[in-house]
Every structure is written in structure tokens, then in C-alpha cells.
Amino acid sequence: xxxxxxxxxxxxxxxxxxxxxxxxxxxxxxxxxxxxxxxxxxxxxxxxxxxxxxxxxxxxxxxxxxxxxxxxxxxxxxxxxxxxxxxxxxxxxxxxxxxxxxxxxxxxxxxxxxxxxxxxxxxxxxxxxxxxxxxxxxxxxxxxxxxxxxxxxxxxxxxxxxxxxxxxxxxxxxxxxxxxxxxxxxxxxxxxxxxxxxxxxxxxxxxxxxxxxxxxxxxxxxxxxxxxxxxxxxxxxxxxxxxxxxxxxxxxxxxxxxxxxxxxxxxxxxxxxxxxxxxxxxxxxxxxxxxxxxxxxxxxxxxxxxxxxxxxxxxxxxxxxxxxxxxxxxxxxxxxxxxxxxxxxxxxxxxxxxxxxxxxxxxxxxxxxxxxxxxxxxxxxxxxxxxxxxxxxxxxxxxxxxxxxxxxxxxxxxxxxxxxxxxxxxxxxxxxxxxxxx
Ligand code: DLL
Numbered sequence: 001x002x003x004x005x006x007x008x009x010x011x012x013x014x015x016x017x018x019x020x021x022x023x024x025x026x027x028x029x030x031x032x033x034x035x036x037x038x039x040x041x042x043x044x045x046x047x048x049x050x051x052x053x054x055x056x057x058x059x060x061x062x063x064x065x066x067x068x069x070x071x072x073x074x075x076x077x078x079x080x081x082x083x084x085x086x087x088x089x090x091x092x093x094x095x096x097x098x099x100x101x102x103x104x105x106x107x108x109x110x111x112x113x114x115x116x117x118x119x120x121x122x123x124x125x126x127x128x129x130x131x132x133x134x135x136x137x138x139x140x141x142x143x144x145x146x147x148x149x150x151x152x153x154x155x156x157x158x159x160x161x162x163x164x165x166x167x168x169x170x171x172x173x174x175x176x177x178x179x180x181x182x183x184x185x186x187x188x189x190x191x192x193x194x195x196x197x198x199x200x201x202x203x204x205x206x207x208x209x210x211x212x213x214x215x216x217x218x219x220x221x222x223x224x225x226x227x228x229x230x231x232x233x234x235x236x237x238x239x240x241x242x243x244x245x246x247x248x249x250x251x252x253x254x255x256x257x258x259x260x261x262x263x264x265x266x267x268x269x270x271x272x273x274x275x276x277x278x279x280x281x282x283x284x285x286x287x288x289x290x291x292x293x294x295x296x297x298x299x300x301x302x303x304x305x306x307x308x309x310x311x312x313x314x315x316x317x318x319x320x321x322x323x324x325x326x327x328x329x330x331x332x333x334x335x336x337x338x339x340x341x342x343x344x345x346x347x348x349x350x351x352x353x354x355x356x357x358x359x360x361x362x363x364x365x366x367x368x369x370x371x372x373x374x375x376x377x378x379x380x381x382x383x384x385x386x387x388x389x390x391x392x393x394x395x396x397x398x399x400x401x402x403x404x405x406x407x408x409x410x411x412x413x414x415x416x417x418x419x420x421x422x423x424x425x426x427x428x429x430x431x432x433x434x435x436x437x438x
Contacts, residue, residue, distance in 0.1 A: 005115075005122035005154055010262040011317045015310065018318065019057055022265050025290035027054045033296055036081035039074055040298065060265065061276060065286065065301040068101060071241065075099040082106055082294045091142045091240050103142075103240050104294040110149065112291060113243055116260050117150020120249035123258065123315070124234040125209055126180050128155040133173060135183035135191070136214070137163040137424050142244025143214055147182045150246065156180070163187060163423040166194045173207065174200060180209045185217040185225060185233070186426035189357055192228040193421075202230040211236050213245060215425045216327045216343050220350030222254075224357045235324055241300055242287045248322050253314055256321025263291045266320060268308050269301070271329045282307045284329060285322065303329045305341075333363055333429065335370045338407045342428045345374060348404050352397055354382045358419045364432040373410045374401070380416050 013021070030051035033040035044051060047062050071079060080087065082104070089105040105113065126132070132151045136143030144162055151158045161172055163183065169191055172178065181188060188210055195202065207229060213236035217225075226233050237257050238247040247264055248257035259266050265288040268277045277283045285304045289296035307323040326343045333340045342361055349359055356377040364371045376397070378386070386393050394411040401409045420427075430436045 005118045007119060011119070011258075011319060013262070013318055015318055018261055021262060022290060023055065023057045025262075026057065026060065026265060026288065027051065029288070029290055029292070029296045030054055030298070032081050032293070033298065037079055039070065039079060043298075057265070060267075060288065060299065063298055065274065065299045066297050067301055068241075068303075071101040072099045076102045077104070079295055079297070080104050081296060087294055089145075091145075091244065092140050093240060094140070101241060106293045109243075109292055109294050112263065113146060113246065114149035114153040116243070116246040116263065117147055118153040119150075119260070120236060120246050121150060121154050121156070121180075121211065123249060123251040123317070124211055124236075125232065125252045126151075126154065126156060126211070130156045130179045130209075131159065131177060131206075132156050132180040132182060133159045133161055133169070133176075133178035135161055135163055135169060135181060135187060136245075141424070142238070142240045143182075143184075143424075146238070146244035146246060147211070151182075166190060166423070167198070170195050170198050170200060173205070177206045179206050180211065181207060181229070181231070182211045184214045184422065184424055184426065185212040185221060186215065186422040187424065188212055188225050188229065188233070189221075190421040190423070192225065196228075202228065205230070207231055209234065211249075213237050213249075216325055216331075218343055218347045218350060219324065220347055221357060224350060237304075237322065237325060239287075239302060239304075241297055241302075242289060243292065247287065251313065251315045251317065255313065256309055256323055258313065258317050258319045258321055259308075261319040264288065265290055266308065266322075267299070268306075271303070271305070274301075279308045279310050279320070282326075285325075305329060331429070333361070333372070333431070335363065335372050335407050338405075340372075340405055340407065344405055345401065345409070346428075348401050349374070349376060349397070352400065354378060354386075354393070355397070355413075356416065358421070359428070360419050360438075361429045362432070362438070363429065370433070371410065372407070373412055375412050375414050375419060377414050377416055377419055383413075383415055386413075 034051045086106050087104045092100045092102045138144030210231045210233040222233050234250045236249040238245040248259040250257050267286040268283040271284040285302045304325045306325045309321045312318050327341045358377045360375040362373040397411045
């Protein structure tokens with residue numbers, strides 16, 4: 001197995017050589033930020049790291065983490081390491097709370113990003129003759145344009161349809177014969193649903209691969225999407241602060257997301273104590289840019305929870321693999337003192353065969369007591385069939401949840417299509433304690 005977008009010399013590099021390459025690239029990056037970003041000059045001076053003398057990768061641990069607040073405090077352009085005349089693109093977060101985070105790219109950064117996405121798509125089994133329906137949102141969000149450039153670089157045909165207008169997505173898929181779908185996993189489900197309503201039989205469609213990410217999704221959700229769309233569903237991860245999509249991606253083995261370690265240095269830390277953890281432990285993922293020019297970040301703490309595995313993958317790639325991210329530390333719900341991740345609920349729920357994969361977690365505090373409801377849809381048939389028995393069915397699901405999660409969750413079965421569908425990142429939790437409204 002080889003091709004221009006399987007970069008054998010980097011992707012299957014022995015780990016010792018990889019570490020040497022990382023040390024040398026990290027040194028260049030530290031010099032770049034030291035000379036060009038006031039914030040990092042002060043940081044490195046304060047912690048006594050001299051970038052010109054930097055040799056050992058382990059010394060990175062002397063440098064404090066960069067956080068989202070650092071980006072916000074330096075809004076909009078304070079962390080740029082290049083003049084605007086060298087910046088060719090800006091992306092930013094929606095900024096619903098506080099200042100948005102702004103990120104930038106030089107021409108080389110855009111080329112590198114395209115190259116990494118081309119590599120990811122190739123690893124996911126996408127080839128030059130594929131027709132890619134890119135249903136990630138185009139705009140300030142990095143999903144649309146990020147995938148777009150890589151898909152073109154691979155030489156595939158891209159349909160830049162962006163998110164939304166689902167009936168049109170279906171028409172395009174049918175008429176243009178899309179073979180690859182790129183979007184969030186929740187939107188993929190919605191496309192499957194509307195497709196079925198419009199008479200599409202996915203068993204007879206050329207669609208064969210989905211490249212889904214931008215939000216957490218469980219293995220159980222993967223099986224559901226694969227069955228409904230009759231495809232192989234691949235997980236892609238990334239964050240705008242570090243590049244956008246393509247920081248890591250699964251290969252066809254679907255056994256962990258390969259971090260592009262020739263461009264990003266990855267660490268895992270205890271989210272509470274912020275101390276580094278050994279490979280194989282679950283913790284928060286931290287990334288350092290090794291080659292980015294416009295806005296490299298040093299030890300960016302992502303708040304994403306995962307695990308690392310540095311064994312060579314059966315595909316031959318040596319880069320560390322991230323386990324499917326289970327969510328963000330800030331997604332964790334504390335219900336009557338118990339920590340619960342929405343992904344744990346999804347995992348249990350998706351194993352119940354009569355329910356639909358559409359759910360919403362509603363948290364509230366009533367009379368000083370936390371309450372948690374789980375709204376789940378059931379199909380028309382099940383709804384009609386179990387109408388006299390809904391309560392029994394609800395308690396059966398409640399028992400399964402209790403057995404795994406250890407708290408009482410009040411399950412409310414809902415009629416089909418009553419839970420909001422997502423066209424981008426799904427909102428799975430309404431926390432009324434924080435002022436969310438349904
Ligand atoms: O979501 C970049 C992206 C676009 C990734 C398209 C994949 C596909 P942001 O909007 O900055 O960037 O959001 C980044 O989304 O820190 C994670 O919490 C979450 N996330 C992204 N990919 C995954 C994934 C894009 N595969 C934040 N699994 C990250 C779980 C993910 N969470």
C-alpha cells in the first residue's frame with residue numbers, strides 16, 4: 001500500500017527518529033514564537049527556557065500550558081507570529097461566550113493543512129476518483145474549507161455543499177453519485193433519515209465512506225451510522241487552535257486516530273493536577289505545534305479527554321493513536337455529586353434496539369436537587385406498539401442506565417421527530433442550572 005498521500009518516510013518513521021525530528025522542529029518553533037510573539041517571549045523568559053539552546057523534548061514540561069483564556073486575552077491578533085501581509089487566512093470560533101478565538105495561517109500553513117487532510121483521506125480509503133460531498137459548514141468554522149483543500153490536493157472531486165438544506169443534500173447525493181460524505185456524525189444521521197424519507201435506498205447508492213468528526217460520537221453511534229448509510233465511518237479530530245480538522249484521523253483499521261506527530265507534539269495530562277501522565281492513561285490531551293508559522297501554540301490544553309497508544313498500528317503507521325475522544329472536561333455533568341459524560345449515556349442508549357439515535361439530556365435543579373432527564377425518540381412502529389407500555393419500556397432503559405452510570409436518570413420517550421436535528425455540532429445537553437432553555 002503506497003501512494004503520494006501515504007507519506008511513508010514520515011508516517012511510518014521509527015519512533016526514535018520521529019522524536020529527533022520533533023525536537024528539532026520544536027526548537028525552530030520556540031525560536032519563532034520567542035522572536036515574534038510578545039506573550040511567548042515573556043513566557044519563555046519567565047520559565048527560563050532558552051529556545052536557542054533547546055535540545056531535549058522532555059524540557060517542554062518546563063513551559064506552562066497555553067489555554068483558551070490566553071487566546072481570548074490576546075484577542076484578536078496578539079498571538080500571531082507573522083505580519084498580516086504574510087497571513088492568507090483567518091478562522092475563528094463563534095464566540096457565543098466572551099471573545100471569539102481567532103486563528104491564522106500563512107500560505108505554507110494552508111499547504112501543510114491540505115497535505116495533512118489529503119493524507120488523512122488517503123488513510124481513510126478515499127482515492128482520486130472519489131466524489132466527496134463536503135457537508136461541513138464553510139465559513140469561519142474550519143471544517144468546510146479544511147476538508148476542501150485536502151480533498152482537492154488528493155485529486156478527488158469536491159462538492160462544496162456546506163451544511164444544511166438537507167433535501168438538497170439528498171438530491172445532490174443521488175444525482176451526482178457522491179461516494180464520500182464529510183460532515184458531523186449527528187448530521188450524517190439526519191441525512192440518513194431524510195434520505196430514507198425521500199426514498200433513497202443506501203444499499204444501492206455509490207456512497208461508501210464517511211469522514212465524520214467535530215463532535216464526540218461513540219462506537220455504538222458509529223455502528224448505527226454505518227448500518228443506516230451502508231458505509232465505512234471514519235473518525236477525524238481537530239481543533240481550530242491547532243489547525244482545524246486533521247490533527248488526528250483514523251485509518252481503515254478504525255482502531256484509534258493517528259496524530260500527525262511530524263507536525264504536532266502530543267502529551268496527556270491529568271485534567272485536575274495538570275501533571276503529565278504515562279502513555280495509556282486516560283487524561284486531557286495537550287498539543288504543541290511543530291511546524292505552523294502564523295500562530296504556533298505551545299502546550300495548548302484542549303480539555304478533550306482521550307488516551308494515547310504508541311504501538312505501531314496494523315496499517316504500518318507509527319504515529320501515536322488517540323482513542324476516540326470521550327468528550328471535553330467542560331462537557332462533564334455533575335449530577336448529585338456524580339460525574340457523568342454525555343458519551344457514557346449515548347453508549348448505553350445506542351445498545352437499546354427499539355430506540356432512535358436522537359436524544360437530549362435535560363438537567364435542572366429543583367428544590368436544591370439536581371435532576372436529569374433523558375429524552376429519547378422511538379420509531380413510529382415502536383411508539384404505536386408500546387403506547388400502553390411506554391412506562392415499562394422507560395423503566396427498562398432507566399435500569400440499564402443506572403447499572404452503568406450509577407445515578408437515576410428519568411427517561412422520557414418521545415414521538416418521532418420531536419427532538420431537534422443538527423446540521424453541524426449537535427447540542428446534546430440542556431442544562432437549565434446554567435440558564436439553558438429548550
Ligand atoms: O471541530 C475542527 C474539525 C472540523 C474537526 C471537522 C473534525 C472535523 P473546533 O470548532 O475548534 O474545530 O472544535 C474543536 O471539537 O476540541 C473537540 O472538543 C471537538 N472535536 C473535534 N473533533 C472531534 C472528534 C473543529 N472527532 C473541538 N471527536 C475539539 C470528539 C471532537 N470531539
